Amino acid sequence: MAGMVGVVLVGGKSRRYGRNKALELFQGERLIDRQVRTVGTLFSEVLVITNEPELYLHLDVTIVRDVIPGQGPLGGIYTGLLFAQGKSVFVTACDMPFVQPAVVRRMVQLAKNYDVIVPEKVEGLEPLHAIYSSRCLPHIEKMLDSGTLQVINFFPAVKVCRLSSEEIGQLDPQGLSFFNINTPNDMDRARELLAGLEESPRHGG
Numbered sequence: 001m002a003g004m005v006g007v008v009l010v011g012g013k014s015r016r017y018g019r020n021k022a023l024e025l026f027q028g029e030r031l032i033d034r035q036v037r038t039v040g041t042l043f044s045e046v047l048v049i050t051n052e053p054e055l056y057l058h059l060d061v062t063i064v065r066d067v068i069p070g071q072g073p074l075g076g077i078y079t080g081l082l083f084a085q086g087k088s089v090f091v092t093a094c095d096m097p098f099v100q101p102a103v104v105r106r107m108v109q110l111a112k113n114y115d116v117i118v119p120e121k122v123e124g125l126e127p128l129h130a131i132y133s134s135r136c137l138p139h140i141e142k143m144l145d146s147g148t149l150q151v152i153n154f155f156p157a158v159k160v161c162r163l164s165s166e167e168i169g170q171l172d173p174q175g176l177s178f179f180n181i182n183t184p185n186d187m188d189r190a191r192e193l194l195a196g197l198e199e200s201p202r203h204g205g
Contacts, residue, residue, distance in 0.1 A: 004108060006043030007080035007089045008035050009073055009128065010050040016182045022094045023055065024181075026190065031181065032094045036061055042104055043090060047083055049076040073128055074149045078140045081132060088133045096129065097190055098176035106171055107131050107163060115158035119178065122165055126178050127151035133158075 010022045010032060017024070022032040029037075032048070036059055040046050046061040051070075053063045067079045073093070080089045088111055092099055107117045108131065117131040128151075139154040168177065174197065181187050 003087055004043055004111070004131070005080070005084040005087050005089045006039035006046040007076070007084070007091045008032070008039055008046065008048045008094050009076040009080075009091060010048060010052075010056065010094045011073070011076075017184065020055070021181055021187075024187065026097055026181075026187065027194065031097060032056060032059070034097055035092065035094045035099070038099050038101075039090070039092065042101055045084075045087075047080055047089075048094075049079050068144060071144055072149050074140060074143060074151050077127075077132055077151065078137070078144060081134055081137050081140070084134070086134050088131055090131050091128060093128045093180060095181040096178065097181065098179050098193070099129070100172040100177045102171040103129075103163075103168060103177050106167070110161050110163070113159075114161040116155060116160045118152075118155075118160060118162055119168055120162040120165055121168070121178060125152055125155075125162070128180075129178055 023030050026034060036046060036048065048056055048059060048061055048063050049066060050056055050063065051066050053065050056063050064079055064083050066075050067082060068075050077091055080091060090104060110117050111131045115133045115135045119126045119129055136154065136158055139157045143154050176193065179190065181190055
């Protein structure tokens with residue numbers, strides 16, 4: 001989608017996983033490769049934000065080192081916006097293997113009138129599957145300066161559109177979009193989910 005950049009955040013130390021989960025195999029493909037491939041089908045320009053760029057040089061996309069390391073996802077969003085040079089960014093994490101194009105396309109449709117498009121799940125907002133405009137930059141800078149790293153804390157300062165859980169349910173009936181892999185058990189669960197999807201008859205297109 002022109003005019004917007006896809007950003008894949010490769011998180012910190014994968015402490016709960018025990019090793020770098022971005023390089024773990026899922027369906028014969030590393031998680032990072034799968035996510036870059038998926039995001040690359042939706043956006044012509046893709047950035048991978050990481051503190052260890054040397055691990056991802058095999059990827060045929062732009063690899064960017066965090067501008068301010070150690071600031072968690074907020075720092076990654078900040079870096080993505082800086083390198084997007086005025087364009088909006090769709091941000092996702094490398095450990096969310098079931099990004100649903102229909103959900104992302106709907107978010108892109110809504111983006112022109114807002115600074116942030118964020119899915120609202122039953123459990124709350126999902127800021128790591130969201131769209132951010134360059135107008136968010138000064139507010140993120142202010143948060144980074146003050147050491148406040150919870151992404152949603154700057155939302156009151158900008159124009160936010162929440163994609164309702166009802167609408168998400170229509171676009172992603174299995175509710176897979178926001179499944180993320182934090183532990184080896186999550187990886188097993190992801191494989192089970194995928195096996196279930198492949199076995200279930202598809203309805204509609």
